Amino acid sequence: MNKTRRFLAYAKPYSGWLILAFTLIMATTITINYLPVLVQKIMDEVLRADGADTGGRFALLMKYAKIYALLTACGYGVRYIQTLLTAWIGQQIVYDLRLAVYRKVLRMHQGYFDKTPVGTLLTRVTSDIERLQHFVTEGVVGSIADLFMIFGIMGYMIWFSPRLSISIFSTLPFLFGIMYFVNAKLRNANRDIRDRQARLNALIQEDLTGMTTIQLFNREASTIEDFDERNTHLRAAHFDEVRWFSLYFPTMETGQIVAQLITLTIGGLAIMGSSDAVTLGTLIAFLAYLKGFFQPLGSLSDKAGSFQVAMASIERVFDLLDEKEQITDPENPENPEKLAGAIAFKNVSFAYVENNWVIKNLSFEVQPGQVLAVVGATGAGKSTIINLIGRFYDVQQGVVTINGSDIRNFSKNDLRKRLGYVFQDPFIFTGSVADNISLGQPGISRTDIEHAAKTVNAHGFISAMPKGYDTVLNERGAGLSLGQKQLLAMARALAQDPELLFVLDEATASVDTATEMLIQDALNKLMANRTSIVIAHRLSTIRNADRILVMRHGELIDQGTHDELMANDGYYRQLYELLEHAPA
Numbered sequence: 001m002n003k004t005r006r007f008l009a010y011a012k013p014y015s016g017w018l019i020l021a022f023t024l025i026m027a028t029t030i031t032i033n034y035l036p037v038l039v040q041k042i043m044d045e046v047l048r049a050d051g052a053d054t055g056g057r058f059a060l061l062m063k064y065a066k067i068y069a070l071l072t073a074c075g076y077g078v079r080y081i082q083t084l085l086t087a088w089i090g091q092q093i094v095y096d097l098r099l100a101v102y103r104k105v106l107r108m109h110q111g112y113f114d115k116t117p118v119g120t121l122l123t124r125v126t127s128d129i130e131r132l133q134h135f136v137t138e139g140v141v142g143s144i145a146d147l148f149m150i151f152g153i154m155g156y157m158i159w160f161s162p163r164l165s166i167s168i169f170s171t172l173p174f175l176f177g178i179m180y181f182v183n184a185k186l187r188n189a190n191r192d193i194r195d196r197q198a199r200l201n202a203l204i205q206e207d208l209t210g211m212t213t214i215q216l217f218n219r220e221a222s223t224i225e226d227f228d229e230r231n232t233h234l235r236a237a238h239f240d241e242v243r244w245f246s247l248y249f250p251t252m253e254t255g256q257i258v259a260q261l262i263t264l265t266i267g268g269l270a271i272m273g274s275s276d277a278v279t280l281g282t283l284i285a286f287l288a289y290l291k292g293f294f295q296p297l298g299s300l301s302d303k304a305g306s307f308q309v310a311m312a313s314i315e316r317v318f319d320l321l322d323e324k325e326q327i328t329d330p331e332n333p334e335n336p337e338k339l340a341g342a343i344a345f346k347n348v349s350f351a352y353v354e355n356n357w358v359i360k361n362l363s364f365e366v367q368p369g370q371v372l373a374v375v376g377a378t379g380a381g382k383s384t385i386i387n388l389i390g391r392f393y394d395v396q397q398g399v400v401t402i403n404g405s406d407i408r409n410f411s412k413n414d415l416r417k418r419l420g421y422v423f424q425d426p427f428i429f430t431g432s433v434a435d436n437i438s439l440g441q442p443g444i445s446r447t448d449i450e451h452a453a454k455t456v457n458a459h460g461f462i463s464a465m466p467k468g469y470d471t472v473l474n475e476r477g478a479g480l481s482l483g484q485k486q487l488l489a490m491a492r493a494l495a496q497d498p499e500l501l502f503v504l505d506e507a508t509a510s511v512d513t514a515t516e517m518l519i520q521d522a523l524n525k526l527m528a529n530r531t532s533i534v535i536a537h538r539l540s541t542i543r544n545a546d547r548i549l550v551m552r553h554g555e556l557i558d559q560g561t562h563d564e565l566m567a568n569d570g571y572y573r574q575l576y577e578l579l580e581h582a583p584a
């Protein structure tokens with residue numbers, strides 16, 4: 001299906017309203033363009049009707065004046081309704097599309113977000129769709145209104161005077177030529193502006209995210225240099241646009257004046273030659289039409305440009321909608337009541353980027369209720385194991401099972417609602433502390449929230465906040481310490497009451513000893529009676545785990561209890577001793 005047809009499919013639910021809008025457009029075109037006819041009648045039948053009685057002429061003048069007033073009120077009243085209706089249709093279509101796009105974004109797999117910059121996605125959901133809205137309201141409907149207007153006026157002009165009309169229309173190709181040229185230049189300038197704006201936005205977004213690092217390493221000067229370079233480019237593109245745009249209206253106005261001159265000359269000659277074909281009234285009406293004729297002509301050629309821009313936006317939006325969803329739900333998902341919680345990896349290999357295997361032929365099992373610690377140097381593949389269980393990525397080889405079932409047999413939602421995560425640097429949403437714990441789940445009451453917070457030792461610091469559980473946290477949880485964020489994340493995990501728990505454990509060094517003890521205690525309570533996988537950095541967590549996996553370069557090089565692994569006197573012992581002697 002081509003882009004336009006596909007886009008029009010979004011307009012289909014509103015086709016009845018669109019037909020009404022077009023009918024109203026037609027009605028206004030006819031009504032408003034009848035006004036110069038009245039002017040001509042007043043001129044020729046009233047003002048220049050020599051010899052007729054004054055009383056009769058006055059009555060005629062009044063009659064035409066009343067019709068004029070009535071038609072104006074009706075014409076512009078209907079136009080008001082039509083403009084509202086058109087804008088409403090445009091907004092509805094864009095609302096539907098925006099929703100469809102965001103739904104799609106939420107369904108995308110992690111791999112897609114790895115390769116697609118946030119700025120790009122933001123542009124898709126905001127400005128690309130915004131452009132489509134202009135395209136619908138001003139572009140499609142506006143162009144049709146302009147065309148109606150142009151053909152309507154042409155009809156009236158030809159009806160009035162074919163001779164004058166032909167001489168005016170003969171100037172049009174020349175005018176179109178100039179407008180086409182200027183429009184092409186404007187489009188190029190516009191494209192440059194968008195490209196350069198996007199480059200500047202990307203830089204700003206990156207700088208704002210990394211502000212601490214910029215300031216810490218005194219990178220302000222070079223940052224502003226980069227900014228300045230892109231800012232200069234953007235200014236140049238804007239100047240370029242202004243240059244061509246400034247030419248646009250003078251060209252149109254000149255065209256209009258030339259047409260008026262032609263009309264006045266040819267019409268004037270005809271009147272002086274006492275030709276019946278052109279009267280003074282006709283000439284005046286004709287001049288009024290000329291004015292009305294050039295306005296939609298100009299806006300139509302302007303729209304030709306925005307049409308191309310919108311097409312590019314439509315293409316990008318549809319590309320996103322067509323993006324393959326790599327992690328899909330099975331047709332008949334399994335939906336067991338409760339997962340006992342046995343997790344197994346069988347010969348699993350996985351690569352984020354093709355052929356760059358970060359998990360190599362990994363097999364292990366965790367029994368229900370067990371705590372499994374995963375240790376290994378940085379980049380060994382520990383977090384990847386947890387990513388795979390949540391189906392944030394699908395394995396390329398082998399299988400991951402829960403309770404003996406391939407996790408691809410569950411729906412993503414059903415699988416994930418059974419999993420609880422405690423991340424190293426948990427994400428805090430803008431909202432109250434309570435909302436950040438319940439994540440808006442309707443089944444989680446205030447009592448559940450407080451119970452969860454108390455269990456994981458978060459109640460103390462939350463109560464000390466100005467409005468307790470109703471304190472509003474701002475973006476990314478500024479104002480909370482890392483330890484507090486972790487406790488909050490644990491309360492969040494506990495409140496969801498997951499069947500399986502994954503903890504991406506933070507290094508001990510980042511929190512003080514008192515907080516460390518609170519976190520450790522909270523962790524123990526969270527893991528109690530739950531199958532848990534912990535990426536462990538805390539010696540106590542590692543020691544107390546039922547089993548430990550030792551990972552190195554994506555391979556499982558050893559597994560067992562702490563005592564067994566220490567007795568082996570291998571890589572684990574080296575790792576453990578390194579942690580033991582690490583500065584606190």
Ligand SMILES: Nc1ncnc2c1ncn2[C@@H]1O[C@H](COP(=O)(O)OP(=O)(O)OP(=O)(O)O)[C@@H](O)[C@H]1O
Nearest residue numbers: 114352353358376377378379380381382383384385
């Ligand atoms: N989204 C990604 N895209 C591409 N490669 C990735 C991605 N995430 C991780 N990797 C790579 O996969 C490998 C394993 O990463 P992983 O995060 O699982 O390591 P880790 O053992 O958890 O490390 P750390 O202790 O530093 O968190 C690393 O080489 C890493 O560079």
